[in-house]
Amino acid sequence: xxxxxxxxxxxGGLFDINATLPLMAIQVVALTYILNSLFFxxxxxxxxxxxxxVSNNIIEAKNKLSEVKKxxxxxxxxxxxxxxxxxxxxxxxEDESDxxxxxxLELANNEANASKEKARLEIESQTSxxxxxxxxxxxxxxxxxxxxxxxxx
Amino acid sequence: xFFNSLLTNFAALEVGQHLYWQIGNIRLHGQVFLTxxxxxxxxxxxxxxxxxxxxxxxxxxxxxxxxxxxxIRDLARTQxxxxxxxxxxxxxxxxxxFVFVSNWGGALIPWRLIKLPSGELGAPTADxxxxxxxxxxxxxxxxxxxxxxxxWRYFEYYVHPTPIMLPFKILEDFTKPLSLSFRLFGNxxxxxxxxxxxxxxxxxxxxxxxxxxxxxxxxxxxxxxxxLAAYYIGEAVEEHH
Numbered sequence: 001x002x003x004x005x006x007x008x009x010x011x012g013g014l015f016d017i018n019a020t021l022p023l024m025a026i027q028v029v030a031l032t033y034i035l036n037s038l039f040f041x042x043x044x045x046x047x048x049x050x051x052x053x054v055s056n057n058i059i060e061a062k063n064k065l066s067e068v069k070k071x072x073x074x075x076x077x078x079x080x081x082x083x084x085x086x087x088x089x090x091x092x093x094e095d096e097s098d099x100x101x102x103x104x105l106e107l108a109n110n111e112a113n114a115s116k117e118k119a120r121l122e123i124e125s126q127t128s129x130x131x132x133x134x135x136x137x138x139x140x141x142x143x144x145x146x147x148x149x150x151x152x153x
Numbered sequence: 154x155f156f157n158s159l160l161t162n163f164a165a166l167e168v169g170q171h172l173y174w175q176i177g178n179i180r181l182h183g184q185v186f187l188t189x190x191x192x193x194x195x196x197x198x199x200x201x202x203x204x205x206x207x208x209x210x211x212x213x214x215x216x217x218x219x220x221x222x223x224x225i226r227d228l229a230r231t232q233x234x235x236x237x238x239x240x241x242x243x244x245x246x247x248x249x250x251f252v253f254v255s256n257w258g259g260a261l262i263p264w265r266l267i268k269l270p271s272g273e274l275g276a277p278t279a280d281x282x283x284x285x286x287x288x289x290x291x292x293x294x295x296x297x298x299x300x301x302x303x304x305w306r307y308f309e310y311y312v313h314p315t316p317i318m319l320p321f322k323i324l325e326d327f328t329k330p331l332s333l334s335f336r337l338f339g340n341x342x343x344x345x346x347x348x349x350x351x352x353x354x355x356x357x358x359x360x361x362x363x364x365x366x367x368x369x370x371x372x373x374x375x376x377x378x379x380x381l382a383a384y385y386i387g388e389a390v391e392e393h394h
Contacts, residue, residue, distance in 0.1 A: 013169040014342070019179035020282035024189070025290055028251060031193060035250065036243035039200045043222040044242075046207045046215075053209075 168346070170272040182280055184269060189277040192258040196250060225249060225379075232383030237302060237390050241383065244294060248287060249379035252278055256341055256371030260348075260364065276341050278374075284338040288330035291382040299389030313393050329385060333378065340374050 172183040203214035211219050225246035229238040233245075259276020267274055277283045299307035311322040344367040351360040 015281050016169070016171065016182070017282055017285065018181065020182040020185055020280065021286045021289075023181065024185070024277075024283050025286035027186075027189065027193075028247065028287060028290060031251060032244050032247040034197065035200070035247050038197065038204060039218065040222065040225075040243045040246055042204050042207055043215075043218055044226075046209070046211075047219055047222060050209060 172269050172272040182272075182282060184272045184274050185277045185280045185283055188258065188264065188274050189255065189283070192254045192277070193251070195258075196254050221250075222246075228376075228379060229383050232380060233387040233390065237298070241294070241298065241386050244290075245379050245383045245386075248291070248382050249375055252287070252337065252378045253372065253375035255283070256375055257368065259341065259345065260367045260371050275345055276371075278337055279341040279345050281334065281338050284334040285330070287337070287378070288334035291333060291385060292326065292330045294382070295385040295389040298386045302390045303392075307389065309393060310389065310391075333381060337374055337378055340370055344370055 172187075174181040174183040174186075199214070200218065203218040207215060226238075226242060228249070229242040229245045232238075233241055255276050255278040259279060264274035296307075299310065303309075311319050313322075348360055348363055348367055351363055
Protein backbone atom coordinates (compact mmCIF):
# COMPACT_ATOMS: atom_id res chain seq x y z
CA UNK A 1 0.00 0.00 0.00
CA UNK A 2 0.96 3.56 -0.49
CA UNK A 3 2.27 5.10 2.66
CA UNK A 4 3.60 8.59 3.01
CA UNK A 5 5.06 8.73 6.44
CA UNK A 6 5.42 12.45 6.76
CA UNK A 7 6.19 12.28 10.42
CA UNK A 8 8.90 9.74 10.22
CA UNK A 9 7.01 6.92 11.86
CA UNK A 10 7.44 3.53 10.28
CA UNK A 11 3.72 3.00 10.46
CA GLY A 12 0.84 5.41 10.71
CA GLY A 13 1.15 9.16 10.43
CA LEU A 14 -1.22 11.79 9.19
CA PHE A 15 -0.76 10.92 5.55
CA ASP A 16 -0.91 7.17 5.84
CA ILE A 17 -2.82 6.14 2.75
CA ASN A 18 -3.93 2.53 2.58
CA ALA A 19 -6.90 0.34 1.69
CA THR A 20 -9.14 2.59 3.78
CA LEU A 21 -9.31 4.85 0.71
CA PRO A 22 -10.91 2.46 -1.83
CA LEU A 23 -13.14 0.90 0.80
CA MET A 24 -14.35 4.33 1.89
CA ALA A 25 -15.01 5.18 -1.75
CA ILE A 26 -17.05 2.00 -2.14
CA GLN A 27 -18.89 2.82 1.07
CA VAL A 28 -19.76 6.30 -0.19
CA VAL A 29 -20.98 4.93 -3.52
CA ALA A 30 -23.12 2.39 -1.68
CA LEU A 31 -24.39 5.17 0.54
CA THR A 32 -25.32 7.15 -2.57
CA TYR A 33 -27.52 4.28 -3.79
CA ILE A 34 -29.03 3.70 -0.34
CA LEU A 35 -29.78 7.40 0.16
CA ASN A 36 -31.16 7.63 -3.36
CA SER A 37 -33.73 4.92 -2.69
CA LEU A 38 -34.38 5.88 0.94
CA PHE A 39 -34.28 9.64 0.78
CA PHE A 40 -33.91 11.41 -2.54
CA UNK A 41 -36.48 9.43 -4.54
CA UNK A 42 -39.34 9.26 -2.00
CA UNK A 43 -38.92 12.81 -0.73
CA UNK A 44 -38.47 14.05 -4.29
CA UNK A 45 -41.66 12.30 -5.37
CA UNK A 46 -43.66 13.84 -2.56
CA UNK A 47 -42.21 17.32 -3.01
CA UNK A 48 -42.55 17.30 -6.78
CA UNK A 49 -46.07 15.94 -6.60
CA UNK A 50 -46.96 18.76 -4.25
CA UNK A 51 -45.19 21.32 -6.42
CA UNK A 52 -47.10 20.05 -9.43
CA UNK A 53 -50.34 20.20 -7.46
CA VAL A 54 -49.63 23.75 -6.33
CA SER A 55 -48.56 24.95 -9.77
CA ASN A 56 -51.60 23.29 -11.35
CA ASN A 57 -53.81 25.01 -8.83
CA ILE A 58 -52.11 28.31 -9.52
CA ILE A 59 -52.57 27.86 -13.26
CA GLU A 60 -56.20 26.91 -12.74
CA ALA A 61 -56.76 29.90 -10.49
CA LYS A 62 -55.07 32.15 -13.04
CA ASN A 63 -57.29 30.77 -15.79
CA LYS A 64 -60.34 31.32 -13.65
CA LEU A 65 -59.21 34.81 -12.80
CA SER A 66 -58.71 35.66 -16.46
CA GLU A 67 -62.10 34.17 -17.23
CA VAL A 68 -63.65 36.27 -14.51
CA LYS A 69 -61.90 39.33 -15.88
CA LYS A 70 -63.14 38.53 -19.36
CA UNK A 71 -66.67 38.08 -18.07
CA UNK A 72 -66.37 41.30 -16.13
CA UNK A 73 -65.24 43.12 -19.26
CA UNK A 74 -68.07 41.47 -21.19
CA UNK A 75 -70.53 42.57 -18.58
CA UNK A 76 -69.12 46.07 -18.64
CA UNK A 77 -69.48 46.33 -22.42
CA UNK A 78 -72.96 44.90 -22.17
CA UNK A 79 -73.80 47.43 -19.51
CA UNK A 80 -72.33 50.18 -21.63
CA UNK A 81 -74.30 49.12 -24.70
CA UNK A 82 -77.47 48.77 -22.63
CA UNK A 83 -76.89 52.23 -21.26
CA UNK A 84 -76.39 53.76 -24.69
CA UNK A 85 -79.38 51.81 -25.95
CA UNK A 86 -81.47 53.17 -23.15
CA UNK A 87 -80.21 56.64 -23.85
CA UNK A 88 -81.02 56.22 -27.50
CA UNK A 89 -84.52 54.98 -26.69
CA UNK A 90 -85.10 57.82 -24.28
CA UNK A 91 -83.91 60.42 -26.74
CA UNK A 92 -85.95 58.79 -29.49
CA UNK A 93 -89.02 58.88 -27.31
CA GLU A 94 -88.29 62.46 -26.45
CA ASP A 95 -87.94 63.31 -30.11
CA GLU A 96 -91.14 61.49 -30.91
CA SER A 97 -93.07 63.18 -28.17
CA ASP A 98 -91.63 66.47 -29.29
CA UNK A 99 -92.71 65.73 -32.83
CA UNK A 100 -96.15 64.67 -31.68
CA UNK A 101 -96.44 67.76 -29.57
CA UNK A 102 -95.41 69.93 -32.48
CA UNK A 103 -97.80 68.13 -34.79
CA UNK A 104 -100.62 68.48 -32.33
CA LEU A 105 -99.78 72.12 -31.82
CA GLU A 106 -99.71 72.73 -35.53
CA LEU A 107 -102.98 70.89 -36.02
CA ALA A 108 -104.63 72.91 -33.27
CA ASN A 109 -103.20 76.12 -34.69
CA ASN A 110 -104.44 75.28 -38.16
CA GLU A 111 -107.85 74.39 -36.80
CA ALA A 112 -108.01 77.55 -34.84
CA ASN A 113 -106.90 79.57 -37.82
CA ALA A 114 -109.44 77.87 -40.02
CA SER A 115 -112.29 78.47 -37.63
CA LYS A 116 -111.14 82.08 -37.20
CA GLU A 117 -111.15 82.52 -40.92
CA LYS A 118 -114.53 80.89 -41.22
CA ALA A 119 -115.89 83.11 -38.51
CA ARG A 120 -114.41 86.16 -40.19
CA LEU A 121 -115.92 85.18 -43.54
CA GLU A 122 -119.27 84.58 -41.88
CA ILE A 123 -119.05 87.90 -40.11
CA GLU A 124 -118.14 89.54 -43.36
CA SER A 125 -121.00 87.90 -45.29
CA GLN A 126 -123.44 88.69 -42.52
CA THR A 127 -122.16 92.25 -42.42
CA SER A 128 -122.57 92.62 -46.17
CA UNK A 129 -126.01 90.93 -46.02
CA UNK A 130 -127.06 93.26 -43.24
CA UNK A 131 -125.68 96.16 -45.19
CA UNK A 132 -127.62 95.04 -48.29
CA UNK A 133 -130.76 94.67 -46.23
CA UNK A 134 -130.18 98.02 -44.63
CA UNK A 135 -129.65 99.72 -47.95
CA UNK A 136 -132.79 97.93 -49.33
CA UNK A 137 -134.79 99.07 -46.33
CA UNK A 138 -133.39 102.55 -46.78
CA UNK A 139 -134.50 102.40 -50.42
CA UNK A 140 -137.96 101.18 -49.38
CA UNK A 141 -138.18 103.89 -46.80
CA UNK A 142 -137.14 106.55 -49.24
CA UNK A 143 -139.61 105.25 -51.79
CA UNK A 144 -142.33 105.31 -49.11
CA UNK A 145 -141.41 108.80 -48.13
CA UNK A 146 -141.35 109.85 -51.72
CA UNK A 147 -144.78 108.25 -52.50
CA UNK A 148 -146.27 109.76 -49.38
CA UNK A 149 -145.04 113.14 -50.27
CA UNK A 150 -146.46 112.77 -53.73
CA UNK A 151 -149.91 111.65 -52.38
CA UNK A 152 -150.10 114.59 -50.06
CA UNK A 153 -149.68 116.95 -52.88
CA UNK B 154 11.37 13.22 14.25
CA PHE B 155 11.21 16.13 16.64
CA PHE B 156 8.06 17.42 15.05
CA ASN B 157 6.49 14.00 15.23
CA SER B 158 7.28 13.53 18.91
CA LEU B 159 6.07 17.05 19.60
CA LEU B 160 2.79 16.41 17.91
CA THR B 161 2.23 12.96 19.30
CA ASN B 162 3.22 13.78 22.83
CA PHE B 163 2.14 17.36 23.23
CA ALA B 164 -1.20 17.68 25.00
CA ALA B 165 -1.42 13.91 24.99
CA LEU B 166 -2.94 14.23 21.57
CA GLU B 167 -2.65 11.23 19.37
CA VAL B 168 -1.94 12.52 15.92
CA GLY B 169 -1.30 10.12 13.13
CA GLN B 170 -2.06 7.14 15.34
CA HIS B 171 -4.46 4.64 13.88
CA LEU B 172 -6.38 1.63 14.98
CA TYR B 173 -5.20 -0.85 12.38
CA TRP B 174 -7.37 -3.65 11.13
CA GLN B 175 -5.56 -6.33 9.21
CA ILE B 176 -7.63 -8.25 6.67
CA GLY B 177 -5.49 -10.61 4.61
CA ASN B 178 -2.59 -8.38 3.70
CA ILE B 179 -4.52 -5.14 3.49
CA ARG B 180 -4.55 -2.73 6.37
CA LEU B 181 -7.39 -0.43 7.28
CA HIS B 182 -7.87 2.50 9.62
CA GLY B 183 -10.46 0.92 11.88
CA GLN B 184 -11.38 4.08 13.77
CA VAL B 185 -12.49 5.77 10.53
CA PHE B 186 -14.84 2.94 9.69
CA LEU B 187 -16.16 2.64 13.23
CA THR B 188 -17.14 6.30 13.45
CA UNK B 189 -18.45 6.41 9.90
CA UNK B 190 -20.64 3.37 10.53
CA UNK B 191 -22.04 4.85 13.73
CA UNK B 192 -22.72 8.22 12.09
CA UNK B 193 -24.12 6.83 8.85
CA UNK B 194 -26.24 4.41 10.82
CA UNK B 195 -27.67 7.32 12.78
CA UNK B 196 -28.23 9.22 9.53
CA UNK B 197 -30.03 6.28 7.94
CA UNK B 198 -32.19 5.72 11.03
CA UNK B 199 -33.05 9.42 11.03
CA UNK B 200 -33.95 9.34 7.34
CA UNK B 201 -35.96 6.11 7.64
CA UNK B 202 -37.94 7.59 10.51
CA UNK B 203 -38.59 10.77 8.53
CA UNK B 204 -39.68 9.00 5.35
CA UNK B 205 -41.64 6.21 7.00
CA UNK B 206 -44.99 7.87 6.62
CA UNK B 207 -44.85 10.43 3.87
CA UNK B 208 -47.82 12.73 3.68
CA UNK B 209 -48.86 15.49 1.41
CA UNK B 210 -49.02 17.82 4.38
CA UNK B 211 -45.58 17.30 5.90
CA UNK B 212 -45.30 16.91 9.65
CA UNK B 213 -42.33 16.77 12.00
CA UNK B 214 -39.28 15.03 10.59
CA UNK B 215 -40.68 14.97 7.09
CA UNK B 216 -40.58 18.76 7.10
CA UNK B 217 -36.91 18.76 7.99
CA UNK B 218 -36.11 16.14 5.35
CA UNK B 219 -38.03 18.05 2.72
CA UNK B 220 -36.15 21.20 3.65
CA UNK B 221 -32.90 19.29 3.32
CA UNK B 222 -33.98 17.85 -0.02
CA UNK B 223 -34.94 21.28 -1.27
CA UNK B 224 -31.62 22.72 -0.11
CA ILE B 225 -29.67 20.00 -1.92
CA ARG B 226 -31.79 20.40 -5.04
CA ASP B 227 -31.17 24.14 -5.11
CA LEU B 228 -27.46 23.53 -4.67
CA ALA B 229 -27.35 20.96 -7.47
CA ARG B 230 -29.60 22.97 -9.76
CA THR B 231 -27.69 26.24 -9.47
CA GLN B 232 -24.31 24.57 -10.02
CA UNK B 233 -25.11 21.83 -12.55
CA UNK B 234 -27.94 23.42 -14.47
CA UNK B 235 -31.54 22.61 -15.16
CA UNK B 236 -30.86 19.87 -17.70
CA UNK B 237 -28.92 17.19 -15.85
CA UNK B 238 -29.04 18.18 -12.21
CA UNK B 239 -31.55 15.39 -11.49
CA UNK B 240 -29.01 12.69 -12.36
CA UNK B 241 -26.42 14.11 -10.01
CA UNK B 242 -28.56 15.30 -7.13
CA UNK B 243 -28.29 12.02 -5.16
CA UNK B 244 -24.50 12.06 -5.47
CA UNK B 245 -24.15 15.72 -4.48
CA UNK B 246 -26.61 15.22 -1.66
CA UNK B 247 -24.78 12.15 -0.42
CA UNK B 248 -21.48 14.02 -0.44
CA UNK B 249 -23.05 16.87 1.47
CA UNK B 250 -24.75 14.62 4.00
CA PHE B 251 -21.73 12.39 4.44
CA VAL B 252 -19.32 15.27 4.97
CA PHE B 253 -21.76 17.18 7.15
CA VAL B 254 -22.64 14.21 9.34
CA SER B 255 -18.98 13.22 9.61
CA ASN B 256 -17.84 16.73 10.51
CA TRP B 257 -20.56 17.43 13.01
CA GLY B 258 -20.45 13.94 14.43
CA GLY B 259 -16.73 14.31 14.94
CA ALA B 260 -17.19 17.68 16.63
CA LEU B 261 -20.28 17.01 18.73
CA ILE B 262 -19.87 13.48 20.06
CA PRO B 263 -17.32 13.10 22.85
CA TRP B 264 -15.45 10.25 21.17
CA ARG B 265 -12.50 10.73 23.51
CA LEU B 266 -14.43 8.99 26.24
CA ILE B 267 -14.16 5.74 24.29
CA LYS B 268 -10.67 4.38 24.69
CA LEU B 269 -9.17 2.46 21.81
CA PRO B 270 -6.05 0.32 21.98
CA SER B 271 -4.44 2.64 19.44
CA GLY B 272 -5.49 5.92 17.88
CA GLU B 273 -8.76 7.55 18.78
CA LEU B 274 -12.22 7.96 17.33
CA GLY B 275 -13.00 11.21 15.56
CA ALA B 276 -14.48 12.71 12.43
CA PRO B 277 -14.03 10.29 9.53
CA THR B 278 -13.24 13.35 7.40
CA ALA B 279 -10.17 14.06 9.54
CA ASP B 280 -8.54 11.06 7.87
CA UNK B 281 -6.80 11.72 4.58
CA UNK B 282 -8.07 8.43 3.12
CA UNK B 283 -11.69 9.48 3.44
CA UNK B 284 -11.20 12.89 1.89
CA UNK B 285 -9.10 11.54 -0.98
CA UNK B 286 -11.75 8.88 -1.59
CA UNK B 287 -14.43 11.55 -1.78
CA UNK B 288 -12.33 13.80 -4.00
CA UNK B 289 -11.49 10.96 -6.39
CA UNK B 290 -15.17 10.06 -6.61
CA UNK B 291 -15.85 13.67 -7.55
CA UNK B 292 -13.15 13.51 -10.24
CA UNK B 293 -14.55 10.28 -11.64
CA UNK B 294 -18.06 11.69 -11.64
CA UNK B 295 -17.23 14.84 -13.51
CA UNK B 296 -15.34 12.87 -16.13
CA UNK B 297 -18.24 10.46 -16.38
CA UNK B 298 -20.75 13.31 -16.49
CA UNK B 299 -18.84 15.10 -19.25
CA UNK B 300 -18.25 11.97 -21.33
CA UNK B 301 -21.75 10.58 -20.97
CA UNK B 302 -23.36 13.92 -21.80
CA UNK B 303 -21.15 15.12 -24.61
CA UNK B 304 -19.18 12.08 -25.71
CA TRP B 305 -15.73 12.91 -27.07
CA ARG B 306 -16.76 16.51 -27.43
CA TYR B 307 -16.13 16.69 -23.70
CA PHE B 308 -12.46 17.24 -24.51
CA GLU B 309 -13.30 20.45 -26.32
CA TYR B 310 -13.49 21.83 -22.80
CA TYR B 311 -9.70 21.51 -22.55
CA VAL B 312 -9.10 23.86 -25.44
CA HIS B 313 -12.19 25.85 -24.87
CA PRO B 314 -11.40 29.52 -25.24
CA THR B 315 -7.98 28.85 -26.81
CA PRO B 316 -5.66 25.82 -27.05
CA ILE B 317 -3.27 27.73 -24.79
CA MET B 318 -5.50 26.65 -21.93
CA LEU B 319 -4.72 22.96 -22.52
CA PRO B 320 -1.87 22.54 -20.00
CA PHE B 321 -3.74 24.51 -17.37
CA LYS B 322 -6.91 22.51 -17.84
CA ILE B 323 -4.95 19.25 -17.59
CA LEU B 324 -3.26 20.55 -14.47
CA GLU B 325 -6.70 21.41 -13.08
CA ASP B 326 -7.72 17.76 -13.25
CA PHE B 327 -5.00 17.09 -10.71
CA THR B 328 -5.43 20.17 -8.57
CA LYS B 329 -9.16 19.73 -8.22
CA PRO B 330 -9.08 16.47 -6.22
CA LEU B 331 -5.95 17.63 -4.41
CA SER B 332 -7.50 20.87 -3.22
CA LEU B 333 -10.85 19.22 -2.45
CA SER B 334 -9.30 16.51 -0.28
CA PHE B 335 -6.72 18.65 1.48
CA ARG B 336 -9.10 21.50 2.19
CA LEU B 337 -11.54 19.21 3.95
CA PHE B 338 -8.90 17.15 5.68
CA GLY B 339 -6.94 20.19 6.85
CA ASN B 340 -9.93 22.08 8.15
CA UNK B 341 -11.39 19.21 10.12
CA UNK B 342 -8.10 17.95 11.47
CA UNK B 343 -7.03 21.47 12.44
CA UNK B 344 -10.31 22.00 14.22
CA UNK B 345 -9.92 18.76 16.15
CA UNK B 346 -6.35 19.63 17.07
CA UNK B 347 -7.17 23.16 18.20
CA UNK B 348 -10.03 21.94 20.36
CA UNK B 349 -7.89 19.12 21.71
CA UNK B 350 -5.01 21.42 22.62
CA UNK B 351 -7.31 23.98 24.20
CA UNK B 352 -9.14 21.34 26.20
CA UNK B 353 -5.82 20.08 27.46
CA UNK B 354 -4.51 23.54 28.38
CA UNK B 355 -7.68 25.20 29.68
CA UNK B 356 -10.31 22.56 30.29
CA UNK B 357 -13.01 25.07 31.21
CA UNK B 358 -15.06 27.54 29.14
CA UNK B 359 -12.29 28.70 26.81
CA UNK B 360 -12.65 25.80 24.34
CA UNK B 361 -16.37 26.43 23.96
CA UNK B 362 -16.19 29.34 21.47
CA UNK B 363 -13.59 27.40 19.52
CA UNK B 364 -15.94 24.43 19.48
CA UNK B 365 -18.70 26.63 18.10
CA UNK B 366 -16.31 27.94 15.51
CA UNK B 367 -15.52 24.31 14.71
CA UNK B 368 -19.19 23.52 14.19
CA UNK B 369 -19.43 26.51 11.89
CA UNK B 370 -16.35 25.46 9.88
CA UNK B 371 -17.65 21.90 9.71
CA UNK B 372 -20.95 22.96 8.18
CA UNK B 373 -19.21 25.37 5.81
CA UNK B 374 -16.77 22.69 4.70
CA UNK B 375 -19.62 20.31 3.91
CA UNK B 376 -21.31 23.02 1.86
CA UNK B 377 -18.07 23.94 0.09
CA UNK B 378 -17.31 20.32 -0.75
CA UNK B 379 -20.77 19.65 -2.16
CA UNK B 380 -20.88 22.98 -4.01
CA LEU B 381 -17.48 22.47 -5.61
CA ALA B 382 -18.33 18.89 -6.60
CA ALA B 383 -21.54 20.15 -8.21
CA TYR B 384 -19.64 23.00 -9.86
CA TYR B 385 -17.08 20.63 -11.38
CA ILE B 386 -19.84 18.39 -12.73
CA GLY B 387 -21.68 21.43 -14.05
CA GLU B 388 -18.51 22.64 -15.72
CA ALA B 389 -18.09 19.26 -17.40
CA VAL B 390 -21.63 19.06 -18.77
CA GLU B 391 -21.85 22.72 -19.77
CA GLU B 392 -22.30 23.29 -23.51
CA HIS B 393 -19.81 25.68 -25.10
CA HIS B 394 -20.92 27.64 -28.09
